[in-house]
Amino acid sequence: MSTVPAFKWDDWYAAVGGRSISIDEVNELLKEIHQDQYTRFEGPVAGEKHVFDSAEIASAHLKEKAKEFGADLVGVALIEPSDIYKGRTVTESHAIALGQRMRWRAFQTVPSHDSAVECMRVYYTLGETVIKLAEYIRSLGYACRVEHPIGDSDILHIPIGLKAGFGELGRHGSIINPEIGPLFRMGSIITNMDLAIDHPIDAGIAKFCDNCRACRLYCPAKAIPDHRSPEAGKDHLGNDRYVVDTGKCFPYFAKHNYCSICLPVCVYNHKEWARDFEGYQTGLWPDIKMENPPAEADIPRELRHDFPVLPRK
Ligand code: SF4
């Protein structure tokens, strides 16, 4: 169970100048997530434990199951104190990170009705994947908890995804996977199962970001930085971090269909997606709607999703 009250999204949106995204499909999906998925986070654990011959075999088996349930990316990481939101208690040792890609065809115009619906669609479908895997783990006799892709997580999905080998942290603050780029969402399951872990990868992406500034150029709120910030600490490969200015990004994103411009303009969206595997005609570059940014927000500390800045082991 969560150790602090649920995050106050309405207050948070008010603090960033108000949410003006009103799309029926988005609202319907949000309602289903809250009313149907949130009630399935917990469940009975089978009395008899399935014993795996090794931690490697256990990890490989759960990864195969996660893919069967709809994950495009899956990896395992140890949970460190720096991965846990302030005020939360996590006693589990391992996180199984899951990623599911969003469709390139929904990001042909950004921000847009289609891109907003796609973000929420994947929050919903990945939520189903995470819940199904949690139910499966419990059927094997192991306790676990769901960390839903949208909502009130106890752990931070991004550092867990980096440790689980999902990719590298881009200038835009999202993880870039070498094969599927940055257009994906993440969720996790946390457990004390003995699992073999994955490791951060170096695919040369962070180095590429130092020369490419496409996301910065097209960010309407000017929230993406020109330089890395040594004072913000290192990422998992030892690089100083790029720090996105959330006080500029959030007010824009809350008023413009979750914005998302920085994701489809990222050059790591591989162009074979333009063929669209389900037959949809797509272009190689999105139509970008940049409007004047609203006032910057100074989000009160009690309304932030706060996390500790700790040196990594
Ligand atoms: S979501 Fe939009 S406003 Fe926020 S960083 Fe990306 S491009 Fe900028």
Ligand code: SF4
């Ligand atoms: S658009 Fe360029 S600078 Fe921005 S995250 Fe992608 S690769 Fe890095």
